[in-house]
Amino acid sequence: MNSFNIQLALAALVLITFWCFLHRKSRVLNNISGPPSPSWFKGNYEQVFNPNAWGFHEFLAKTYGSMTRLHGPYGTNTLYTFDPKAMQTVLVKDQNVFEEEDGFIKGNLLIFGEGLFSTLGHRHRKQRKILNPAFSAAHMREMIPVFFEVAHKLESALKNKLQHGPATQEVEILSWMGRTALELIGQAGLGYSFDPLTDEDSAHPYSQISKELFPTLIRLQFWQFNILPYVSWIGTAGFRRRIIKMLPWKDLHHMQDMIAYMYGVAEEIYKIKLHAFEAGDEAVALQIGRGNDLISVLMKENMKASEEDRLGDVEVIAQVPDIHLIYLLHYLCLIVVHPQQMNTLIFAAMDTTSSAMARTLHLLSQHPEAQERLRQEIIEAKHLKDGHDFSYEDLSTLPYLDAVCRETLRLYTPVTTVTRSTRRDTMIPLLKPIIGLDGTEIHEVAAPNDTRVIVSIYNSNRNPDLWGEDANEWKPERWLSPLPKALVEAHIPGVYSHLMTFLGGGRSCIGFKFSQLEMKVVISILVEKFRFSRSSKDSEILWQMNTITAPIIGKANHPQLPMNISLVN
Numbered sequence: 080m081n082s083f084n085i086q087l088a089l090a091a092l093v094l095i096t097f098w099c100f101l102h103r104k105s106r107v108l109n110n111i112s113g114p115p116s117p118s119w120f121k122g123n124y125e126q127v128f129n130p131n132a133w134g135f136h137e138f139l140a141k142t143y144g145s146m147t148r149l150h151g152p153y154g155t156n157t158l159y160t161f162d163p164k165a166m167q168t169v170l171v172k173d174q175n176v177f178e179e180e181d182g183f184i185k186g187n188l189l190i191f192g193e194g195l196f197s198t199l200g201h202r203h204r205k206q207r208k209i210l211n212p213a214f215s216a217a218h219m220r221e222m223i224p225v226f227f228e229v230a231h232k233l234e235s236a237l238k239n240k241l242q243h244g245p246a247t248q249e250v251e252i253l254s255w256m257g258r259t260a261l262e263l264i265g266q267a268g269l270g271y272s273f274d275p276l277t278d279e280d281s282a283h284p285y286s287q288i289s290k291e292l293f294p295t296l297i298r299l300q301f302w303q304f305n306i307l308p309y310v311s312w313i314g315t316a317g318f319r320r321r322i323i324k325m326l327p328w329k330d331l332h333h334m335q336d337m338i339a340y341m342y343g344v345a346e347e348i349y350k351i352k353l354h355a356f357e358a359g360d361e362a363v364a365l366q367i368g369r370g371n372d373l374i375s376v377l378m379k380e381n382m383k384a385s386e387e388d389r390l391g392d393v394e395v396i397a398q399v400p401d402i403h404l405i406y407l408l409h410y411l412c413l414i415v416v417h418p419q420q421m422n423t424l425i426f427a428a429m430d431t432t433s434s435a436m437a438r439t440l441h442l443l444s445q446h447p448e449a450q451e452r453l454r455q456e457i458i459e460a461k462h463l464k465d466g467h468d469f470s471y472e473d474l475s476t477l478p479y480l481d482a483v484c485r486e487t488l489r490l491y492t493p494v495t496t497v498t499r500s501t502r503r504d505t506m507i508p509l510l511k512p513i514i515g516l517d518g519t520e521i522h523e524v525a526a527p528n529d530t531r532v533i534v535s536i537y538n539s540n541r542n543p544d545l546w547g548e549d550a551n552e553w554k555p556e557r558w559l560s561p562l563p564k565a566l567v568e569a570h571i572p573g574v575y576s577h578l579m580t581f582l583g584g585g586r587s588c589i590g591f592k593f594s595q596l597e598m599k600v601v602i603s604i605l606v607e608k609f610r611f612s613r614s615s616k617d618s619e620i621l622w623q624m625n626t627i628t629a630p631i632i633g634k635a636n637h638p639q640l641p642m643n644i645s646l647v648n
C-alpha cells in the first residue's frame with residue numbers, strides 16, 4: 080500500500096469516527112424554541128450562512144427573540160443569541176469555556192505556530208499584552224501622518240480623474256476603498272507600499288483578490304465549518320493539495336490559486352522586513368512607516384518586556400500578521416505548506432474597514448442632507464486649522480463625523496456573526512427570559528459540552544428593545560443625544576459604544592482604533608473635497624452578508640459599488 084492510499088484510509092477512518100462522535104451529542108437543548116430544520120444534513124446552516132441571509136436573521140430575532148435553538152448539521156443543536164447577558168457570559172465572563180472550535184485552533188497551530196488565532200488562555204493573553212501597545216491610541220496618534228499621506232494620494236487620484244473628464248463621473252468606489260485600506264495597512268502595519276494610488280491601472284492585483292476571496296469563501300462555508308476542522312490535519316500538505324486537485328470543485332481551485340498568489344506576495348514582504356531588522360536601526364528607520372509600523376513597534380515592545388512575558392522571535396514574526404480573517408485560515412490549513420501570516424493582517428484590516436468606508440459613502444450618497452451637514456462640519460473645522468490636516472484629537476472632536484461612523488458601524492456591521500463552542504457543560508444566563516417549548520420560563524440555558532453558539536452581532540446592534548422602535552433606521556443624530564436608558568442598562572459587552580461590531584472580551588478586535596482612525600481620515604478628506612450621489616445602477620446594488628459584508632450588482636460574482644462623484648468646488 081503506498082503512502083497516498085494509507086492517508087486515504089486514515090481519512091475514511093477519521094470521518095467514520097466523526098459521525099459516531101456527533102451522534103452521541105446531547106438533546107438537552109430541545110426545549111428551546113427555534114425554526115424547523117429544512118435538512119438533516121445541513122440543518123438551518125444554509126439559511127444562516129448565505130450571502131442573502133439578512134431576512135432569515137431578522138426572522139429569527141422577530142419570531143424567537145434573543146436566544147434561539149437552531150438545527151445544526153446531522154441533527155445536532157446550535158444556540159443563536161444576542162441576549163446581552165448571554166453575550167457577556169460567552170465572550171467575557173466565561174470566555175475560557177466558550178472558545179473557538181477545536182478544529183479551528185488545531186488547524187491554525189499547524190499552519191501559523193502560536194499566533195493570536197491559534198492560542199488560548201494564558202498564551203493568548205500574553206500575546207495580547209505584548210501586542211496592545213502597537214494598537215493603542217498613543218501609537219495611533221503617532222501614525223496619523225501616514226494615514227493622511229495615503230488619504231491625500233487617493234484624493235489626488237480622484238481629482239485627477241475628474242479634472243480630465245466629465246465633471247460628474249461614475250466611479251467604482253469599493254475598489255478605491257479596498258486599495259486605500261490595503262495601502263494603509265501596508266504602510267502603517269507592515270512598513271510596505273503596495274499601491275501608488277495614481278489611477279485605475281495602478282491597482283495591485285492583491286486588491287482584486289481580496290474582492291473575490293470572501294464571496295468564494297461563503298460559497299464554501301458549510302464545508303469549512305462542518306467538515307474542514309475534522310480533516311484539515313490529515314496527511315501532509317502535499318497530500319491535501321493532491322486531494323483538492325482531484326475534486327471537480329471550481330471554487331476550491333480558485334481559492335487555492337488566490338492563496339498561492341497571496342503567499343508569494345507575503346513572502347516578499349516578509350523577506351524585506353527581516354532584511355531591514357538584520358541590518359539594524361538605521362535600515363529600519365529608512366523603511367516605509369519609518370519604523371513606526373505595527374511590526375516594528377511590536378518588536379520594540381517585545382525587547383522591553385520582562386523575560387517571562389517576552390515572545391520568542393518566531394512568535395513575534397508570526398504574531399503581528401496573525402490578524403483575524405479567521406475563515407481564510409481554515410483554507411490555509413488545507414492548502415499552504417508552512418506558516419505565512421502576512422496575508423491575515425492585510426485581509427483583516429483591509430476588507431472589514433474598506434467595507435465600512437464604502438458603506439458610509441453609499442449611505443451619504445443616499446442621504447444628501449446628512450452628507451452636506453457632515454461637509455459643513457469638516458469645512459468649518461478645517462478653516463480653524465488654516466487648512467492643515469486634522470490631529471488625532473481634532474478628529475475625535477468632530478461630533479457629526481463621529482455620529483456618522485458609529486451609526487454606520489451599528490446598523491451595517493461588516494462582520495455579522497461570530498461562533499464559539501463550549502468546552503464543558505455550562506450555564507448561559509439570560510437578561511430577557513424565554514419561554515421553553517414545555518411552557519416554562521427559562522432564565523438560563525444549560526449548554527452541554529461541545530455546543531456551538533452563534534453570537535449575532537447584527538441583531539444585537541439592531542435590537543429594538545434596547546435601541547428603540549427606530550433601531551432599523553440609519554439616524555446619525557441618535558448619537559448626538561443621550562442613548563436610550565434600556566441600552567445603557569443592558570451593559571452590552573462590546574468594546575465600542577454599546578455595539579458588538581468589534582466584539583468584546585479577550586478576543587475582541589485589537590485593531591478597532593486603527594480602523595476608527597482610518598475611517599475618519601478617509602471619510603473627512605473625501606467628503607470635504609467630493610460630492611457623492613447615487614449612480615444609475617444604485618437600485619440594483621445588493622449588499623451581501625458574506626463573511627464580511629460586500630456590495631454586488633445583479634448576478635455579478637465580484638463585489639462592486641458604483642457611485643457618481645463630482646468636485647465640491
Ligand code: HEM
Pocket residue numbers: 195196207268401402403405427428429431432435492493494497498580581582585586587588589590591593594
Ligand atoms: C470596521 C473594521 C473592523 C471590524 C468590523 C472588525 C471586527 C472584528 C471582529 C468581530 C473580531 C472578532 C472575531 C472573532 O472573535 O471571531 C475581530 C478580531 C480581530 N481583529 Fe478586527 N475588525 C475590523 C478591523 C480590524 C483592523 C483594521 C485590524 C488590524 C489592523 C483588526 C485586527 C483584529 C485582530 C488581531 C483580531 C483578533 C483578536 C484576538 O483574537 O485576540 N481588525 N475583528
